[in-house]
Amino acid sequence: MFFKLLSAGILAASLASAQWGGRGAGATGSGDMSPRREQPTQTRMDRITAMLTLDSEQRKQVKDILDYGQKAAAPVRDQLVAVQLGIAEAVQAGKSQDEIGKTTDAYAALDTQMTTIELRSLAQISQALRQEQQAKLGGLFWMMRGIFKNKNWNDAGGW
Amino acid sequence: MLSKVLIVGMLTAAMAFAQGGWGKRNEDPSGGMMAQRQSQLDQFADKLKLNKEQRAQAETIMDAAREAMGPAQQKLIEARKNLAAALIGGKSADDIDKLTKTYASLSAQAKELEANAFGKICALLKPNQQSKAVQNFALMAQLVESGQMGAPSGGGQRGQWSGGQGGGGRR
Numbered sequence: 001m002f003f004k005l006l007s008a009g010i011l012a013a014s015l016a017s018a019q020w021g022g023r024g025a026g027a028t029g030s031g032d033m034s035p036r037r038e039q040p041t042q043t044r045m046d047r048i049t050a051m052l053t054l055d056s057e058q059r060k061q062v063k064d065i066l067d068y069g070q071k072a073a074a075p076v077r078d079q080l081v082a083v084q085l086g087i088a089e090a091v092q093a094g095k096s097q098d099e100i101g102k103t104t105d106a107y108a109a110l111d112t113q114m115t116t117i118e119l120r121s122l123a124q125i126s127q128a129l130r131q132e133q134q135a136k137l138g139g140l141f142w143m144m145r146g147i148f149k150n151k152n153w154n155d156a157g158g159w
Numbered sequence: 160m161l162s163k164v165l166i167v168g169m170l171t172a173a174m175a176f177a178q179g180g181w182g183k184r185n186e187d188p189s190g191g192m193m194a195q196r197q198s199q200l201d202q203f204a205d206k207l208k209l210n211k212e213q214r215a216q217a218e219t220i221m222d223a224a225r226e227a228m229g230p231a232q233q234k235l236i237e238a239r240k241n242l243a244a245a246l247i248g249g250k251s252a253d254d255i256d257k258l259t260k261t262y263a264s265l266s267a268q269a270k271e272l273e274a275n276a277f278g279k280i281c282a283l284l285k286p287n288q289q290s291k292a293v294q295n296f297a298l299m300a301q302l303v304e305s306g307q308m309g310a311p312s313g314g315g316q317r318g319q320w321s322g323g324q325g326g327g328g329r330r
Contacts, residue, residue, distance in 0.1 A: 081297075084296065084297055084300070085293060085294070085296070087270065087273075087274050087277075087296065088277060088292065088293040088294075088296030089293050090274075091274050091277050091278045091281060091296075092277075092278075092281050092289065092292055092293055100271075100274055101267075101271070103274075104267050104270040104271050104274055105263075105267050107266070107267070107270050108263045108264070108266035108267035108270060109263055111263070111266045111270075112259050112262050112263040112266060115239060115242065115259075115262060115266075116242070116246075116259060119239070119242055119243045119246050120246055122243055122246070122247070123243070123246040123247045126247050137247075141240070141243055145239070
């Protein structure tokens with residue numbers, strides 16, 4: 001009877017451990033019993049590769065295009081942050097509509113530059129695709145918006 | 160041919176978005192977008208140390224701005240699609256220039272809406288809360304824009320140029 005109870009206890013503990021730990025105790029090695037969150041492991045490049053069914057050569061081309069876009073976008077990104085603060089400062093300081101308008105226009109010009117960088121990258125990618133892959137370009141169109149807003153477009157944590 | 164294929168692809172994506180995609184998630188009371196928006200609102204209220212009344216007023220202002228932002232953002236999406244099609248289709252520099260000017264004008268209109276909302280929120284603040292307002296404009300803009308441009312606000316397509324505040328919305 002004792003052994004039956006012991007076995008049942010061990011089984012229950014094992015099941016609880018498996019449920020809380022997700023991938024088991026070895027997943028992190030930390031030994032904590034809290035529910036574990038799945039970490040994002042798929043990068044944008046992985047998603048784009050899967051979505052467009054890129055071969056290895058195309059994958060490299062697409063990565064090069066996006067890396068180049070990231071570099072081109074860096075100064076624009078920094079200015080966007082600064083100009084956005086400028087809008088807020090102008091509004092809070094009670095500046096005239098004309099003055100606030102100048103800051104929103106400046107922001108819009110930078111936003112347009114960033115959009116152009118994103119879409120030029122999209123256009124370059126489209127040239128690297130075969131005809132049957134082109135049909136899936138619509139999905140990439142949506143993915144391109146804000147793709148360079150962080151320092152690394154391919155950061156898995158960006159999703 | 161290429162343009163046609165692109166347009167078909169974009170239409171498919173646009174339809175998916177309109178029918179059940181990112182935009183719809185805003186309306187789903189159990190969805191992540193709603194919860195995320197609420198959490199961002201909490202964050203905004205915390206950062207500015209808004210009291211209950213101020214928070215409710217700020218939420219009303221942002222909701223109104225968000226509603227006003229809808230048509231502006233739809234036009235921006237169209238402008239973006241047109242620009243993408245022109246760049247892919249190898250249109251002339253003049254054509255591209257016209258399209259970027261259209262985009263810039265729409266972008267400025269959208270940003271003005273946010274600036275107006277921000278002005279109203281600033282007016283709610285007590286002197287000791289004012290100092291934190293500017294640095295939280297990006298977060299407010301994110302709340303106003305969330306889900307409007309078709310990008311999932313929890314994801315990498317978020318556009319808000321928030322300088323490290325997590326991003327979201329248009330830019």
